[in-house]
Amino acid sequence: VNIPVRVRVQDLIGRLTLQEKIRLLVNNAAAVPRLGIGGYEWWSEALHGVSDVGPGAKFGGAFPGATSFPQVITTAASFNQSLWEEIGRVVSDEARAMYNGGVAGLTYWSPNVNILRDPRWGRGQETPGEDPVVVGKYAASYVRGLQGNGPNRLKVAACCKHYTAYDLDNWNGVDRFHFNAKNLERSLDLDCGPFLAIFTEGAVKKGLLTENDINLALTNTVTVQMRLGMFDGNLGPYANLGPRDVCTPIHQHLALEAAHQGIVLLKNDGRSLPLSPTRHRTVAVIGPNSDVTETMIGNYAGKACAYTTPLQGISKYARTLHQAGCSGVACAGNQGFGAAEMAAREADATVLVMGLDQSIEAETRDRTGLLLPGHQQDLVTRVAQASKGPIVLVLMSGGPIDVSFAKNNPRIAAIIWAGYPGQAGGAAIADIIFGAVNPGGKLPMTWYPQDYVVKVPMTLMAMRASGDYPGRTYRFYKGPVVFPFGFGLSYTTFTHSLTQNPLAQLSVSPYKLNSAIFNSSSNSIKVSHANCEKFPKMPIHVEVSNTGEFDGPHTVFVFAEAPRNGIKGLGVNKQLIAFENVHVTAGAKRTVQVDVDACKHLAVVDEYALTNTVTVQMRLGMFDGNLGPYANLGPRDVCTPIHQHLALEAAHQGIVLLKNDGRSLPLSPTRHRTVAVIGPNSDVTETMIGNYAGKACAYTTPLQGISKYARTLHQAGCSGVACAGNQGFGAAEMAAREADATVLVMGLDQSIEAETRDRTGLLLPGYQQDLVTRVAQASKGPIVLVLMSGGPIDVSFAKNNPRVAAIIWAGYPGQAGGAAIADIIFGAVNPGGKLPMTWYPQDYVVKVPMTLMAMRASGDYPGRTYRFYKGPVVFPFGFGLSYTTFTHSLAQNPLAQLSVSPYKLNSVIFNSSSNSIKVSHANCETFPKMPIHVEVSNTGEFEGTHTVFVFAEAPRNGIKGLGVNKQLIAFEKVHVTAGAKRTVQVDVDACKHLGVVDEYGKRRIPMGEHKLHIGDLKHTILVKPQL
The missing domain is CATH 2.60.40.10 (Immunoglobulins)
Known part of the structure; x- marks a missing residue:
């Protein structure tokens, strides 16, 4: 152990045969029994909590779950670097605890440092948004939290991903595997697959590779293992970590706080938010994301500790009338619309929880548009029209949604983007809606209008605007936006x-x-x-x-x-x-x-x-035995109360208040005693943690979070974020009519935006927009729209709807997302998140083909991201x-x-x-x-x-x-x-x-x-x- 790592690495490599070396070049590295080297699975995921998406981590037994923080795009909306680092520290504690329990590795393909250049990208939710400075700061903070501060030893090893221009998964028949077949002639240290194990020996014999090339690759990977202490025994400071350190109350509270901070208030007409539990005693909770769990945790999530859906969160503040309105975010029909409208009519306020999920945006699933899926817009509109109280449109999504209809609808008082707010997302949404937390999140991406998808082909990667091409991201985009990068409202003024x-x-x-x-x-x-x-x-x-x-x-x-x-x-x-x-x-x-x-x-x-190109120096010490400072970490260091509190705090800080007309938020538990919690993301759990999530320690959905502050009337409004029908709209409207305030927890989930699942539009899926509008119309109290999503959503309809008093973007706020949302809604936490991406209007998808990667605007092409985009936005980058x-x-x-x-x-x-x-x-x-x-x-x-x-x-x-x-x-x-x-x-x-x-x-x-x-x-x- 006292011998320098480089000497030990070269000594070990020198003892291996060529065949043994080759078997170490793949993610499931084979054991070398004659040298006492055990097999090792390199591939684990921990984007926002330990995940079982990769083969390196498994949940069950003593480790049924792990703290599931808000999806990265949501946490990025907090623009809080210390929060990002603290989340990384908690995740690595839980990872080490699981490693000590024999159910996880120490190498994690996290964080995702891609720039969210296109709002349709299904994996945009995994990124910190569209700005390179934010992405860099996020990556540095999160990696510090994961790896620890030791000069040589590593707590866990973080591997940033992916290639620089990787921002297309599967869009209009173009997938990431065939979009560009050109490969750089650069070394590859490890292959996630069997290719190198099968063909490397033959390549050496043919002279295509030398054994020294293999030695160089092994030098990097073995150095990582040495620095992790994997050859030193489990004698380090993390050796005692075990099951009791996973899903602790502190960890779960952090998940809630992360949701609080990441949720973005996009609209708050007439200061409709926060709702008051005394004035909004009955809240119609409507929408396909109004009572979801897994939607809140997004993609690359594990098993959450516990969920608080938006419905559950709002139910803590008010009596809820719940109607899904749609069956899922696809919202293929309007059969549930009547019930949603009825709920909105009865409630004092209506919360429409709309948006996306992993069926709409995910890995292998890019969106083709930016509008809400299916009949969601119709659901929003009808509920907003029916509601007797304020309408709050809550959007769950990883990417932006063109909710111009809600932004411009005076019946929609508020719009909230919740992203995918994690396991406590529902609580976070409710907290924000009822003013327990003041939203401070800012959009980390531009929300483009729907016509962006026409102007910007997803395969055209140009950033700068040129001619009719508007460019990409706020830095280059020259065109209209639904919400700009950095946009996010608050219940106060700065x-x-x-x-x-x-x-x-x-x-x-x-x-x-x-x-x-x-x-x-x-x-x-x-x-x-x-x-x-x-x-x-x-x-x-x-x-x-x-x-x-x-x-x-x-x-x-x-x-x-x-x-x-x-x-x-x-x-x-x-x-x-x-x-x-x-x-x-x-x-x-x-x-x-x-x-x-x-x-x-x-x-x-x-x-x-x-x-x-940055070559990561392997510093984990995985061949040094487990003598490092993290050797004692075990199950008790996963899901600890501190970790879970950080998840809550991360949600608090990442949640972005996008609208707060008339200072409607925060709600008052005395004035808004009954809150309608509505929407497909209102009672979700896994939706809150987005993708690349593990198993959360525990979830607090928005419904659960809001229920801490007020009696809740819960209606999903839609069955899932696809919101394929409006069958639940009537019940959602009824809940909104009865409630003192309504929280609509809408948006996306991993069915809408995820790896392999890019969105084709920026609008709320299905009938979500209709649900929001109808509930907003029906609500008797202020409407708070909470959005869960990884990408921006065009919620212009809610932004412009005076019936929607407040809009909150919660991103995917993690396991405590619901608590964080509720804390913000009810003013327990003042929102401070800012949008880390521009929210474009729906026409962005028309103007910007997803395959056209140009960033700069040119001609009719508006560009990409706030740096280049020249056009209207729903909410700008940095808004909150x-x-x-x-x-x-x-x-x-x-x-x-x-x-x-x-x-x-x-x-x-x-x-x-x-x-x-x-x-x-x-x-x-x-x-x-x-x-x-x-x-x-x-x-x-x-x-x-x-x-x-x-x-x-x-x-x-x-x-x-x-x-x-x-x-x-x-x-x-x-x-x-x-x-x-x-x-x-x-x-x-x-x-x-x-x-x-x-x-x-x-x-x-x-x-x-x-x-x-x-x-x-x-x-x-x-x-x-x-x-």
Whole structure:
């Protein structure tokens, strides 16, 4: 054990025969008895909890389940990096406990770090959204939680997946296995399948491979095993972990909190949410996702500890009248619509829980549209019309749904996107609907309109807009959206101010000046050749003020918009460069600091972009025996109370309040005593944990969560998220009529969006939209629409429906998703999640073929993601409301001018036509850092978390192919008590943050005015060449 790992690895490999080596190249590695090496199954999954999707983990006996957190897309909506890491820590505790029990491995194909470039992708729910900064921050945080902080030993080994441009599964007959048959000639260390075991020996004999090639692959994999301590015996600090450490109350509470934080309130007309248990004593709970369990946990989920469906969650707050409305999210018929409408008429409020599930979006199942499946829209519309109280449309989905009909329907008071909120998703939805939790989630993806699917073929991978092609994601998309990336309402209001004057000018210089470094035509410097370490950091201090009445979380987004300097291939609208999530109490302020780095945040990629591959260094110590710090982990360390509490907290933080008209949320348990919990995701369990989930420790569905606050009237409205019929609509409407408030828990599940299952549209499946509309119309109390989904949903109908008071996106909020939703609905938690993706309108699927991967907008093609997409959105990336209000101010005067210079001046480095410098050849280390101090003031009545986003918008300097709208360069999440202030510092680095990518894939810093967008603030940094 005391011998260096590299020495032990080479010694072991040297003792193996060629045949023995070959048998170790596959996931089910064979034993080598003569050396005392046991067989090992490499393939395990833990995207948001230990999962039995892979062959490496099995549930049963002492380990019947594990904590099932919200699906990744939902947790990403919290924009809370500490939450992400804590979830990883809990998951790895439970994984080690199961390993000690002999039912799990130590190597996990997690996290999924793909960029959600297309809202139809069935596996978008597994990703942290469409922004690369968010994805990177999420991956780093989650991997830290999984692997631990030891310098050499690994708690478990995380393997990020997949290939960079992997964002199509099965769309309109095009599947991922045949879309692109070109393979890179790169080494493969491990094969998930028998191919290498069968053919490698023959390849060596034919001279196609050498035995040294095999040794190199084994060096990586054996090093992982050594660092995990698999050859050292189980003597480490995790040896004592066992069954009692799985599904603990703390773990399950964390699942609820994760759902709380990830659920996004998309609409809240007239502040309909939160509902009041005293005023909304009877809630019609309608919709195919209103009483689902497995839908809440999404795909790649395990066995949840316990479920709280939306119906169960709402039932804790109010008496419920439950009608599914549809039989499943497909919602193929309207037979149940009458009963749903009747429930909505009887209830004081109606909650329509609509959306998708894994039958609509999943692995091998991409969507072809963005609308709600089947008759769901009809169900929503009819229930909204029938409801005597407020209509709340809750959407469960991994991808966005075009719910423009609900967004624009005044009868729909609120829309909530719950994602797939995990095992406690129903509780989380109910908590948010009734104001126990103030929603703070923000959309991690753009919600496009349905016509996006026409304009953007899914097989066209271009990001930038061009001609009629609108581009992809908020960074490039140029077109309308249902909800933009980062959108998410709160029950409070937040304002931003700069507490200091940030740097407004930065002079940059490369360490050598020639045409390859400074390009005069694009007026930019190569970041790779810039003296980045010499550039001054640019701290941005944003003061977030909660000016509302609710405490709550708030995410400060900082987007950078680069100047249009002629850099070819740019096309970026803006780019998120930083984000911070803060909790600000009502009336308080919190200051968030975002450090803008010119090289990291102001740079853009030009047309000569290079793809860097990252080789994971195997550090798990799996051949060292189990002597590491995690050896004592066992069953008792899985599903612990702390872990489950983290799942709840993750849901709390990830849930995004998207609408809250008239401050309808939070509901009051005294005014909303009866809550109708309606919708196909209202009482789901596994839906909440999305895909790549294990077996959750325990579930709290939205219904169960809401039931803690009010008497519930539960109606599914639909039978499943497919919502193929409206048979349950009448009962759902009746429940909504009787209830004081109605929570509609709608959305998607793994039947709609999953691996191998991309969506073809962005609307709610089936009749979900109809269910929401009808329940909203029927409800006598405020309507809260909670959406469970991994991808965005076009809920424009609910956003625009005044009868839908509030919209919450819960993502897939994990095992405690229902509790988290309920906590937010009832104001126990102030929502602070922000959308990690743009919510596009349904027409996005028309404009953006899923096979067209271009990011930048071009012609009628609107582009992809908030960075490029040029078009309307349902909710933008980073959007998320709160029950309080936050304001931002610059605490200091930031740098307003920066002079930059390449180290050698020629036409390649400094391009005069694009007026930019190549970042690779800029003297980045000499550029002054530009600290931006943002004072975040909580000017409302609720304390809460707030994410400060710093976006950079580059000047339009003629860089070809730019197309970037803006780019998130930093984000910080802060908790600000009501009336308090917190200062957040963001250091802007010219090379990192002000650069843009031209059409050749080269990163350039455009000269000119770079605009930093910090909430409602704009700060301009003039970047000029110093030659």
